[in-house]
Amino acid sequence: MNFSFTEEQTLLRDSLASYLSDHYAFEQRRAAIKSAAGWRPQVWKAFAEDLGILGATFPEDVGGLGGGPTEQLVIMEELGKALVVEPYLATVVIAGGFLQRAKPAAAGDLLGRIVAGQATFAFAYAEPQGRYCWHDLATTARKDGAGYVLNGMKAVVVGAPWASHLIVTARTGGARRDQGGVSVFIVDAKAPGVAMREYPTVDGARAAEVSFENVKLGAEALIGPEGAALPLIEAVIDEATAAVCAEACGVLRRLHEGTVDYTKQRKQFGQPISQFQVLQHRMVDMFIAFEQSVSMTYMAHVRLVEAAAERAKAVSAAKVQIGRACRFVGQNAIQLHGGMGMTDEMAIGHYFKRATMIEAQFGNTDHHLARYEGLSFGKAA
Amino acid sequence: MDLDFSPEDLKFQAEVRRFLAEAYPAHLREKSERGEAFSKEDILGWQKVLAAKGWAAPSWPVQYGGTSWTPTQKYIWSEEQARADVLSIPPFGLNMLAPVLYTFGSEEQRERFLPDILAGNVWWCQGYSEPGSGSDLASLKTRAERITGDDGKEYYLVNGQKTWTTMAQFADWGFFLVRTDPTAKPQAGISFLLIDMKSPGVTVRPIITLEGGHEVNDVFLDNVKVPVENRVYEENKGWTCAKALLQHERSGIAGVAVSKRQLEKLRGMAATEASDVGGALIDDAFFRRKLAELEIDLTALEFTELRTLAGESSGEGPGPESSILKIKGTEIQQRLTELTLEAAGHYGAPHLLGLPHNAAAIGPVEARGAAGEYFNTRKTSIYGGSNEIQRNIIAKMVLGL
Ligand SMILES: Cc1cc2nc3c(=O)[nH]c(=O)nc-3n(C[C@H](O)[C@H](O)[C@H](O)COP(=O)(O)OP(=O)(O)OC[C@H]3O[C@@H](n4cnc5c(N)ncnc54)[C@H](O)[C@@H]3O)c2cc1C
Numbered sequence: 001m002n003f004s005f006t007e008e009q010t011l012l013r014d015s016l017a018s019y020l021s022d023h024y025a026f027e028q029r030r031a032a033i034k035s036a037a038g039w040r041p042q043v044w045k046a047f048a049e050d051l052g053i054l055g056a057t058f059p060e061d062v063g064g065l066g067g068g069p070t071e072q073l074v075i076m077e078e079l080g081k082a083l084v085v086e087p088y089l090a091t092v093v094i095a096g097g098f099l100q101r102a103k104p105a106a107a108g109d110l111l112g113r114i115v116a117g118q119a120t121f122a123f124a125y126a127e128p129q130g131r132y133c134w135h136d137l138a139t140t141a142r143k144d145g146a147g148y149v150l151n152g153m154k155a156v157v158v159g160a161p162w163a164s165h166l167i168v169t170a171r172t173g174g175a176r177r178d179q180g181g182v183s184v185f186i187v188d189a190k191a192p193g194v195a196m197r198e199y200p201t202v203d204g205a206r207a208a209e210v211s212f213e214n215v216k217l218g219a220e221a222l223i224g225p226e227g228a229a230l231p232l233i234e235a236v237i238d239e240a241t242a243a244v245c246a247e248a249c250g251v252l253r254r255l256h257e258g259t260v261d262y263t264k265q266r267k268q269f270g271q272p273i274s275q276f277q278v279l280q281h282r283m284v285d286m287f288i289a290f291e292q293s294v295s296m297t298y299m300a301h302v303r304l305v306e307a308a309a310e311r312a313k314a315v316s317a318a319k320v321q322i323g324r325a326c327r328f329v330g331q332n333a334i335q336l337h338g339g340m341g342m343t344d345e346m347a348i349g350h351y352f353k354r355a356t357m358i359e360a361q362f363g364n365t366d367h368h369l370a371r372y373e374g375l376s377f378g379k380a381a
Numbered sequence: 382m383d384l385d386f387s388p389e390d391l392k393f394q395a396e397v398r399r400f401l402a403e404a405y406p407a408h409l410r411e412k413s414e415r416g417e418a419f420s421k422e423d424i425l426g427w428q429k430v431l432a433a434k435g436w437a438a439p440s441w442p443v444q445y446g447g448t449s450w451t452p453t454q455k456y457i458w459s460e461e462q463a464r465a466d467v468l469s470i471p472p473f474g475l476n477m478l479a480p481v482l483y484t485f486g487s488e489e490q491r492e493r494f495l496p497d498i499l500a501g502n503v504w505w506c507q508g509y510s511e512p513g514s515g516s517d518l519a520s521l522k523t524r525a526e527r528i529t530g531d532d533g534k535e536y537y538l539v540n541g542q543k544t545w546t547t548m549a550q551f552a553d554w555g556f557f558l559v560r561t562d563p564t565a566k567p568q569a570g571i572s573f574l575l576i577d578m579k580s581p582g583v584t585v586r587p588i589i590t591l592e593g594g595h596e597v598n599d600v601f602l603d604n605v606k607v608p609v610e611n612r613v614y615e616e617n618k619g620w621t622c623a624k625a626l627l628q629h630e631r632s633g634i635a636g637v638a639v640s641k642r643q644l645e646k647l648r649g650m651a652a653t654e655a656s657d658v659g660g661a662l663i664d665d666a667f668f669r670r671k672l673a674e675l676e677i678d679l680t681a682l683e684f685t686e687l688r689t690l691a692g693e694s695s696g697e698g699p700g701p702e703s704s705i706l707k708i709k710g711t712e713i714q715q716r717l718t719e720l721t722l723e724a725a726g727h728y729g730a731p732h733l734l735g736l737p738h739n740a741a742a743i744g745p746v747e748a749r750g751a752a753g754e755y756f757n758t759r760k761t762s763i764y765g766g767s768n769e770i771q772r773n774i775i776a777k778m779v780l781g782l
Contacts, residue, residue, distance in 0.1 A: 128744060131726050133657045155744065156727040177659060199743060200732040202592070202752040207730060209743060268517040278769060327719075334759045338515050338767065339545045339597075342590050342760050349591030353756060356722070357730060364723060366667040367657055 003298060005074065012056060012067075013074045019051055020082040026347045029083060029204070038206040039086050039162055047086070048117025054092055055115035058100070062111040069239075069301040073246040080250025083354055085205045087120050087159035093243045095121035095167055097236040098184060102224035106186070110165075122163035122189070123240075124154035124210050125233070132363035134169065134237060135230050136177050139212065141170040141185060148172070148222070150187065150215040160208035161198045163189045168212070172227045184229045185221045187212070203357040204350065231308060238315040239304055241362040245297040245315075248322045248358045252290045255333040255351045259283060262337055262348075273336075282332055289325040296321040313375040316368040323365035326355035386453065394457050401465040404430050409468060416733065416742075416749050418594075419468055421504060421551040428470050428501030437499050438475050445483055445491065446499045452690045463638035471548060474498040474505035478556050481573065481622045485614040494575070506552035508543040508576070508600055509623065515545075516770050518558070519567040519620065523602060525559035525574060527609070535609040537561070537574060539582075539602045545764070549585045549598040552578045557602075562617050573619035575611040582606075590760075592753040593734045627766060634765050635710035637683045643717045644679060648672060650724050650747040662724055675716055682709045701778035704771040711761035711768065718755040725751040 005013070023043060032040045048054045056071045058064025065071075072093065079088055091114055099107040113119040130136030139152025150170055160166065166187045174181025187194065193215035196208035224232040260283055263274035273279055296318040303314035330352040334341035341348055359365065386394065409423055431437040432446075439455055441447025450458065462469070479498050482491055497503040514521040523541025530536050539559055549555065555576050562570030576583065582605035588597045614622050651663035651672065662668050686706055722729045728744030729752045742749045762768040776782045 126727050128727075129655050131655050131657050131662075133659075136655075136659075156730050158730070197743070200734075201730045202732045202756070203730070267513075268515060268520075270517075270520075273516075276769075278772070331759065334591075335762060335767075335769075338763055339510070342597075342757075342763065344589040344591050344593065349756070353591065353752075356752065356755070360723070360726065360729060363657075364726075366665070366723070370657070370667065 005070065009067075009070060009074050012053070012071060013078060016051055016053060016075060016078045017081070019046060020078060020084070024082040024084060026350075029085075033085060033200075033204040037162075038200065043084075044086050044120070045117050047088070048115065053088070054117055057092065058096060058111055058115060062108055063115040064111070069242070069304050072239075072243055073297065073301050076243045076246035077250040077253075080247035080354075081254055083204065083251070083350055087122065087162055089240060089243055089247070090123050090159050090163070090167075091119070091121045093240050094123045094236055095119075095165070097239050098167060098223050098232070101232060101235060102184070104186075104223045105220055110186075119164050120159070120162055121165050121167055122157050122159040124157045124160070124166045124168045124187075125237075126155045126157075127153065128155045132367040133177070134233055135179050135182050137169060137171045137182060138176055139168070139170040141172050141183060141217065143172070144216070146219040148185070148217040148219075150185065150193075150212040150217055153209065153211040155209060156201075156207050157196075157210045158201065158205055158207045160189070160196055160210050161206045165189055166194070166210065167223070169229075169233060174227070179230050181227050182230045182233065183226050184223045184233060185217055186223060187215060187217065187221065191215050201357070203354045234308065234312065237362055238311055241315050241319055242297070242300040242304055244358055244361050245293070245300055245318045245322045248326055248355065249290075249294050249297050251351050251355050251358065252293055252325055252329050255329050255348065255355065256283070256286050256290045258348050258351070259286065259333045259336050262340070266338075266340075279336060282336065286329045286332055289328050293322050293325040309375055313372060316363075316372040316375070319363065319368040320365055320372060323359045323368065326359045327365075330355040386457075390453050390457060393454055394461065397458060397461040398465075400434065400436075401461060401467060404434070405465060405467050406430075410466070413466060413468070424468060424470060425501040425504065427468055428475075431470075432500045437470075437501065438479065440476070441479060441499075442483060445479075445495050456687070456690070459638040460641070463642040466642070469639070470501075473507050473547070473552075473556075474503065477507060477626050478505050481556070481613060481626050484625060485573075485622050487613075489610070490575075490613060503553045504548070504551045506546050506549040506555040506578070506600075508546055508549075508555045508557035510545045511542060512544050516767055518623070519571070521558055521560060521571065523557070523559045524563070525561050525572060525607070527561075528606075530606065537572075537607045537609060537612070539574070539576070539605040539607055541602050543600040543602070545588070545597045546585075546600045547597055549578070549600050550587065550595065552585075554578060555600070556613075558619055558623055561619075565617060568620040570617055571619040571623070572616050573613040573622040574607055575613065576602075576605060576607050580605050580607070590757060592756040593732070594753070594757065634761070635682060635686050635706035636714060637679070637686055637710065640679055640710070640713050640717060641683075643714075643721075644672075644676060646747070647717060647721055647724065650721065650745075653745065653747070654724050654726065668720075668723070671720060675713065675720065678709070678716070679713055682706070682713060685709070701774050704766075704774045704779075707765060708762075708768050708771050714761050715758050718751070718758045721747075722751045722755045724748070729755075 053075050055064035056067045060066050099111050127138055141148040141150050166189050168185045168187050170183055171181050172183040193213045195211045198208045201207050263279055264272050266273050300314045300318035303311055333348055334352055337348055340346055428437055438446060439448045439450050439458055443449050482494055509518055511521050525537040525539045528536050528538050555578055557574045557576050558571050559574050560570050561572040582603040584601040586599045587595045589595055652661050654662040656662045656665040725748035728748035731743040733750050
């Protein structure tokens with residue numbers, strides 16, 4: 001058993017942390033998310049060229065560094081600490097995950113472009129009617145000669161305004177909620193028939209409602225088996241969920257540490273408010289929630305390689321822990337800051353907002369609890 | 382013990398319902414439906430309608446323009462307002478300052494200020510908290526020194542900073558706690574002053590809250606001259622007024638009627654939102670159970686409030702028990718926003734402030750602004766005496782610990 005990080009992993013963490021503290025301080029982030037673009041392509045360039053994190057988890061033959069889940073965990077946690085909005089998750093974890101698993105003809109080329117910082121992705125998977133059921137799909141890809149014609153609409157596609165490519169789930173057969181008949185495609189974000197209604201999200205990113213109207217796709221757009229891609233989608237979403245848990249660990253650490261620091265400085269009734277035992281116990285509970293989240297995040301990453309059912313159980317268990325911790329730690333961080341916690345000016349509220357969005361990302365606590373329950377206990381009588 | 386409405390109560394209920402249906406302006410209803418914020422004119426405009434009907438301040442004594450409604454009628458009044466989704470008038474003038482004035486103010490002050498509060502002619506703000514004095518309000522430092530003006534009249538010269546002042550950007554006047562005797566014990570050296578916000582030396586600066594709204598402000602007081610006759614009650618006895626006022630603030634804060642209405646809306650939303658397993662969210666066992674729990678919590682709060690009100694009407698007055706109402710009332714308000722955000726699913730994420738007011742909603746209309754509401758409602762366990770402070774009050778004053 002070993003829970004320690006290698007020297008290379010520690011180096012990766014330190015260099016990323018140091019870059020982010022120089023280039024991603026709270027005020028720098030604030031200016032970037034308020035700018036017209038909402039993100040900083042030069043940060044992305046630095047990720048690719050100076051830090052090499054875009055290829056850290058990819059094999060060497062596509063220009064990567066050959067890392068795996070642990071490298072991903074380290075990177076996501078650091079991105080969480082700095083509330084990074086750039087599309088690492090969608091590009092490296094999700095698009096990278098699909099391309100590496102399904103190995104479509106274009107995979108080598110696209111992975112190489114991801115590593116070089118030349119391709120950015122958004123994942124268009126959720127639909128307005130489907131909530132967190134990934135095979136509830138009204139979007140269709142109708143066979144058209146050798147290729148397909150895509151029609152439909154995707155909800156809250158995070159990072160879509162920044163993406164060069166979209167990964168889109170669509171139905172090539174079956175009825176709306178069938179598990180069969182589901183396929184995955186790569187779509188050029190600028191292809192004719194792709195329309196976006198863009199907006200900011202409450203946690204500082206940008207998203208869009210994306211619609212597809214008779215978008216023509218070539219045969220090469222298909223990733224994975226036609227009509228049988230649900231297991232692939234679930235594997236990638238599980239890995240992405242684990243990555244979000246790691247991001248949450250970074251966010252929770254900042255929420256907890258920020259609160260401890262603040263209560264030591266803030267004086268009321270002639271003493272630091274950290275002296276009040278009720279607040280001490282609250283911060284202890286926040287600390288416990290954070291530590292348990294780290295534990296569960298490690299557990300989930302270790303089990304990502306296991307068979308589908310075990311992997312799913314581990315990831316859902318971790319997400320339940322993380323979802324609850326995000327709520328408890330986030331709310332109490334605000335509470336213990338008093339009025340200051342309510343201001344846009346202080347970083348703490350921005351961590352709280354990200355924590356809140358993480359709660360629901362790839363399924364909220366109820367969703368993952370139900371999924372875990374099903375996997376661990378079988379269907380209720 | 383009985384809960385039934387008498388025939389007179391039912392008649393009253395019908396009258397209230399009819400009045401609200403006829404008198405509430407359509408443009409205000411449309412604004413709420415679009416999720417738009419109300420302006421100062423919107424709010425005072427509605428108050429003027431209520432004042433014309435004689436219903437602007439049901440709990441004031443009749444001699445100042447209140448009603449002689451029974452506790453049941455007051456209960457019906459708040460239920461019906463929530464049911465009709467009418468805007469609620471900020472409490473600063475009507476429910477906070479006015480009771481101080483009719484309890485502690487001079488006859489002159491009552492005559493000068495109460496009619497304008499009732500009629501909705503003047504917007505008041507509450508200047509208590511300071512950067513260094515939140516929970517420990519009695520440590521406040523804003524100084525007021527007695528001076529004689531060039532005109533030979535007596536003034537207070539006020540210097541200091543107030544913060545978190547709700548809607549000070551709209552305020553014509555503010556009631557402030559200031560230190561008039563820096564040598565006395567903290568509570569003993571405070572006075573209660575009414576300050577015209579247009580006085581030279583008053584500066585209001587916005588504080589933007591985490592969801593992006595502007596409802597609170599810093600208020601800087603720089604050599605502000607305040608006539609001595611604007612002091613309510615005796616010099617250095619302002620804490621007595623403040624304490625009485627805080628208790629009024631706490632009992633109003635339970636918000637039972639509004640929470641009931643919110644819960645009803647949430648149930649409606651859950652009936653239209655899809656669940657993961659197909660069918661409506663309201664049929665999802667997990668979500669359904671959470672709604673049931675919340676409904677039970679709300680019933681417990683409602684009956685606790687009714688018991689408190691019954692005590693009040695038999696002359697016991699709102700005591701430290703009103704802290705129960707503040708704690709549970711705000712916890713329920715917060716829970717409602719949590720579950721609404723959960724129900725919104727993916728559509729909790731869009732930020733409203735990027736969009737023009739008349740833009741079509743992104744996702745279902747019921748989900749609009751759910752995250753912003755959730756973030757903003759965190760304030761309720763912080764202001765009006767934080768929930769930790771309320772627990773301290775119960776521990777000390779009720780349990781004698
Ligand atoms: C949206 C909003 C609107 C407001 N509107 C107004 C207004 O119109 N006018 C006005 O005067 N004020 C207003 N306030 C201020 C409000 O009353 C204060 O925020 C509140 O009293 C808490 O003070 P603080 O913010 O300084 O927090 P602090 O007092 O610094 O408290 C920080 C944390 O420490 C805890 N704490 C402090 N002391 C103790 C203790 N002894 N035991 C245990 N825990 C403790 C608190 O509960 C809190 O969790 C408003 C605040 C907000 C957020």
